[in-house]
Amino acid sequence: MGQSIFEKDMADKLNGLDNYMVQQERKLLHGDVSSGEYADIQDTLNDLNARDWLDEPERIQLVQTNIMLETLKSIDRLNNSIQELNEDTNY
Structure with a gap:
């Protein structure tokens, strides 16, 4: 149990x-985390991912690029959170 x-x-x-x-x-x-600056990049990566003719090295590069983009988005979210905490007088 x-x-x-x-x-x-x-x-x-x-x-x-x-x-x-x-x-x-x-x-x-x-748009809460500057998605505008990443939207074009994400659209391009999605378009590339939809293509069937990419070979294995290109697919690997695409995955690496997606990881880097997600890392950048995470850093921006973290920076925004830190900025909000610094501006909040309760902390």
């Missing part, structure tokens, strides 16, 4: 994490 309670608790936490990620993606898509 204890394991099922643990599993339920973990499932609830994972569900909460999934919901949080969806909220963050919505913020990103709606």
Whole structure:
């Protein structure tokens, strides 16, 4: 019985994490994290990903580029969060 309670608790936490990620993606898509400057890049990467004629090295480069873009977006989100915390007088 204890394991099922643990599993339920973990499932609830994972569900909460999934919901949080969806909220963050919505913020990103709606401009809360400078999505405008990344939108063109993301569109280009999506277009390249849809092509069937890319060979393996090109696919690897595409994956690496997607990782770098996501890293840049994460850094921007972190910078924005830090800026908000610095501006908040409660902290």
